[in-house]
Amino acid sequence: MGNSRITAPSALLYARCSRCGEEYSPDVAESLCEKCKGVLLMHYDYRQIAEEVSKESLERRIPSVWKYSELLPITEKPSIVSLGEGGTHVHECRRLMEQLRVKRILVKDETTNPTASFVDRGSTVVVSKAIESGSSSVCCGATGNLGASLSAYAAKAGLESMIFLPKMLDLGKLYQMIVCGAKVELTSDYVAATVRAERFSRHSFLVTPYNPYFMEGEKTTGYEIVEQMGWRLPDRIIVPMGNGGHISMIWKALTEFSELGFIDKVNTRLTGIQAAGAAPIVDAYSRGDSVVVDAGKVETLALDIGIESPSAGDLALNAIRSSGGTCATVTDREILEAARLLAKSEGIFAEPAAASTIAGLKKMMEAGSIDRDEEVLCVITGAGLKDPVTARRFVKKVRAVETVIRRVEDRRLTTRLGPTKLRILEIVSTQEAYGYQIKKELEEQFQISVKVPVVYQHLKELETLNLVRRSSVREVGGKPERHYYTLTEKGRATAKSLGTYRG
Numbered sequence: 401m402g403n404s405r406i407t408a409p410s411a412l413l414y415a416r417c418s419r420c421g422e423e424y425s426p427d428v429a430e431s432l433c434e435k436c437k438g439v440l441l442m443h444y445d446y447r448q449i450a451e452e453v454s455k456e457s458l459e460r461r462i463p464s465v466w467k468y469s470e471l472l473p474i475t476e477k478p479s480i481v482s483l484g485e486g487g488t489h490v491h492e493c494r495r496l497m498e499q500l501r502v503k504r505i506l507v508k509d510e511t512t513n514p515t516a517s518f519v520d521r522g523s524t525v526v527v528s529k530a531i532e533s534g535s536s537s538v539c540c541g542a543t544g545n546l547g548a549s550l551s552a553y554a555a556k557a558g559l560e561s562m563i564f565l566p567k568m569l570d571l572g573k574l575y576q577m578i579v580c581g582a583k584v585e586l587t588s589d590y591v592a593a594t595v596r597a598e599r600f601s602r603h604s605f606l607v608t609p610y611n612p613y614f615m616e617g618e619k620t621t622g623y624e625i626v627e628q629m630g631w632r633l634p635d636r637i638i639v640p641m642g643n644g645g646h647i648s649m650i651w652k653a654l655t656e657f658s659e660l661g662f663i664d665k666v667n668t669r670l671t672g673i674q675a676a677g678a679a680p681i682v683d684a685y686s687r688g689d690s691v692v693v694d695a696g697k698v699e700t701l702a703l704d705i706g707i708e709s710p711s712a713g714d715l716a717l718n719a720i721r722s723s724g725g726t727c728a729t730v731t732d733r734e735i736l737e738a739a740r741l742l743a744k745s746e747g748i749f750a751e752p753a754a755a756s757t758i759a760g761l762k763k764m765m766e767a768g769s770i771d772r773d774e775e776v777l778c779v780i781t782g783a784g785l786k787d788p789v790t791a792r793r794f795v796k797k798v799r800a801v802e803t804v805i806r807r808v809e810d811r812r813l814t815t816r817l818g819p820t821k822l823r824i825l826e827i828v829s830t831q832e833a834y835g836y837q838i839k840k841e842l843e844e845q846f847q848i849s850v851k852v853p854v855v856y857q858h859l860k861e862l863e864t865l866n867l868v869r870r871s872s873v874r875e876v877g878g879k880p881e882r883h884y885y886t887l888t889e890k891g892r893a894t895a896k897s898l899g900t901y902r903g
């Protein structure tokens with residue numbers, strides 16, 4: 401659905417280095433400039449595109465990344481791999497406007513994308529490119545959202561996926577990767593993950609945040625904002641910055657729409673937010689530099705924007721300065737407060753990286769660097785459930801909820817252990833016991849009839865779960881030796897919480 405209008409974008413001309421201007425054929429442009437390591441950007445024949453599409457023809461198409469296919473670099477229509485990405489809503493945030501006392505706040509809610517982050521916009525294009533180039537697998541070094549998204553699109557396309565990840569990661573994203581069949585390897589940090597991926601790319605199509613195909617997908621956020629606002633722009637657009645690719649590509653989208661005559665000029669201030677514990681782009685901006693220096697250490701719970709060495713940092717600085725925007729940092733505490741505020745007032749549960757835009761808006765308004773008369777649009781890049789550990793922090797202080805969660809967790813353990821193991825735990829909680837003895841107790845006390853080897857199988861599994869341990873071996877009058885079992889510390893705690901402790 402929605403792909404019926406895709407036409408071959410013959411207007412794609414070349415990829416050009418954003419630093420030195422070197423031009424490359426779009427077919428070979430999958431990484432950085434060979435001469436200066438600058439990011440490559442795709443260029444099109446905009447006059448030709450203006451003849452093919454108009455505001456009216458775009459409005460008639462189904463909302464999706466691929467409605468802008470003439471402005472995307474995939475030439476083979478059957479290669480397109482789509483899960484229904486893009487076309488996300490722009491909401492007016494009335495309650496948030498009242499609380500923050502700003503004239504108008506809008507959010508672009510990217511949490512409703514197929515894998516719950518804006519990254520799907522890039523994945524659909526880059527995986528389509530992998531298919532077009534005949535690859536059978538994709539790989540990447542990722543912080544989380546990219547890995548989760550790429551795994552899903554690879555699964556849809558029937559490609560294998562290999563994801564290298566730093567140990568500090570959001571569990572929800574890891575679950576997404578595993579369930580989609582990705583192979584995952586953990587590395588010490590993000591830089592190590594990218595190095596491993598690079599090495600692996602001899603056997604696989606490498607996806608990076610600076611891959612020009614991936615970045616072209618990211619720009620569709622910008623197209624949608626313009627179109628959804630009725631072919632105009634808000635006073636300000638606030639975007640989280642990790643690698644700086646998204647804000648750079650939104651800027652590219654706006655200048656392209658201006659080039660095509662869909663808007664007069666780009667009259668919005670692009671404003672980037674970084675976590676205080678990882679802010680190399682904001683640091684460069686504050687110094688007045690156009691080159692971003694590596695952050696060194698990264699410390700933030702907003703893992704998806706905690707980037708030490710932003711690949712599109714200089715492009716992001718250019719987007720901010722060219723649009724007359726600004727940038728700022730926010731602390732983890734400000735991010736968490738903002739996430740709670742956004743969820744409570746607007747019903748959108750954002751992950752920390754995404755909530756950083758709301759935190760930034762609040763902070764800059766209080767500091768007077770954003771005017772209360774402005775119309776501000778915040779991009780909410782990913783969903784809160786991707787990071788269950790942080791999500792859990794929101795309910796920690798609510799005792800009733802804490803009890804409910806514990807009961808659910810206990811029930812899951814009860815289901816996993818099954819009735820026989822629970823009874824064995826109960827028997828062992830009263831005394832040291834051996835296999836035959838446990839078999840007799842199961843029969844007499846609980847009317848559970850099982851053979852001795854089955855009892856030992858259960859004991860072995862309980863041992864693996866570290867709930868019981870062998871306490872002693874005894875020989876009684878020439879009979880085979882008896883192995884006695886007792887509860888471990890964890891076994892005692894578990895038996896207590898499940899109500900099967902009688903010791």
Ligand SMILES: [Zn+2]
Nearest residue numbers: 417420433436
């Ligand atoms: Zn170059």
